[in-house]
Amino acid sequence: MPAKSEPYEAPAIVTFAKEVEFRRTQAGLTKKELAEKLGFADSYVGQVELCKNLPSEEFAAALDTFFKTDGLFLRLLERINETRHLAILPPGFPEYLGYEKKASHLRIFSTNLISGLFQTEAYATMVISGIMGSASERLVAERMERKAIFDRSDPPHTFLILDEGVIRRNVGGQEVMRDQLAALLEVGRRKRTQVQIVPYSAGYHAGLTGSFILLGFEDGPEVAYTESSGEGMLLKQRDRVALQVVTWDLVQGHTLSAKESLAMIQHTMEQL
The missing domain is CATH 3.30.870 (Endonuclease; Chain A)
Incomplete structure (x- = not known):
């Protein structure tokens, strides 16, 4: 698997990252502010948005709860898990x-x-x-x-x-x-x-x-x-x-x- 300093380029991973960034900016929040509200490190939020770290189930669930997205991020995470192997082919x-x-x-x-x-x-x-x-x-x-x-x-x-x-x-x-x-x-x-x-x-x-x-x-x-x-x-x-x-x-x-x-x-x- 790629090192965390290198981007994951699978489409599902990129989609998750873009959706996090979109929801965060729409809410007028910085990465640090969103991290504080969700209980995660701001560096983790930044790594997910830059596709340098894979989102956890806890992070996806926290996003759905905070943004009231009716399971969107958990569904995106499921898609990541289904297609993640394609990123290493x-x-x-x-x-x-x-x-x-x-x-x-x-x-x-x-x-x-x-x-x-x-x-x-x-x-x-x-x-x-x-x-x-x-x-x-x-x-x-x-x-x-x-x-x-x-x-x-x-x-x-x-x-x-x-x-x-x-x-x-x-x-x-x-x-x-x-x-x-x-x-x-x-x-x-x-x-x-x-x-x-x-x-x-x-x-x-x-x-x-x-x-x-x-x-x-x-x-x-x-x-x-x-x-x-x-x-x-x-x-x-x-x-x-x-x-x-x-x-x-x-x-x-x-x-x-x-x-x-x-x-x-x-x-x-x-x-x-």
Whole structure:
């Protein structure tokens, strides 16, 4: 989560802050005066208005009582709690999810971890809990729900490329990793899905700069999503998407065949 000195930018949090400021100024009160009337520190009121601190339930209830707003602030707080996790997702990712649901084909390259769409619940929990804290349970559940696209009557054609380090890296312990690799083998055996590995022997290759996803559609141009160091970007500009397509082609030129790749995954799993 962001430090308290940094602003929370989720729309629900901003709306709460703006509403506090509006009601306070309409009443002709300073932050200190409002704080005194509510029994809170004036610094806390200022932090909430600047989106540098999240409002508590006690604060929301006190605002509703003082301004006679019939539960407005408590309802806004409820909305904050419902959407708070969106504030910690990489930029562009919420919009990407909308495209993911509609894609007719996916080309995914992962350089460090199993891509989210193919993670087991235990693997995803290990990955997410280390950085997302209290929002982890909800985010893991939402990640699992994304897999529903493969249960459609017309699932997307999917091409997944992993750097060898992804399957060698022990995430969550032997049991978690063994189950994850077993799940990956099942993915590779699906119709419309192909899994390939870039072996260590390939040395340097274009994909080492970061993971990315290319989404194709039956009735529109491709879009791309890139992610590195926890920062994401959705690309729609034709020239930038084209560059990602070139990178994909360069990476695929270093892959093992699908059969060889599944054999490597099987062997790695048996060694755990």
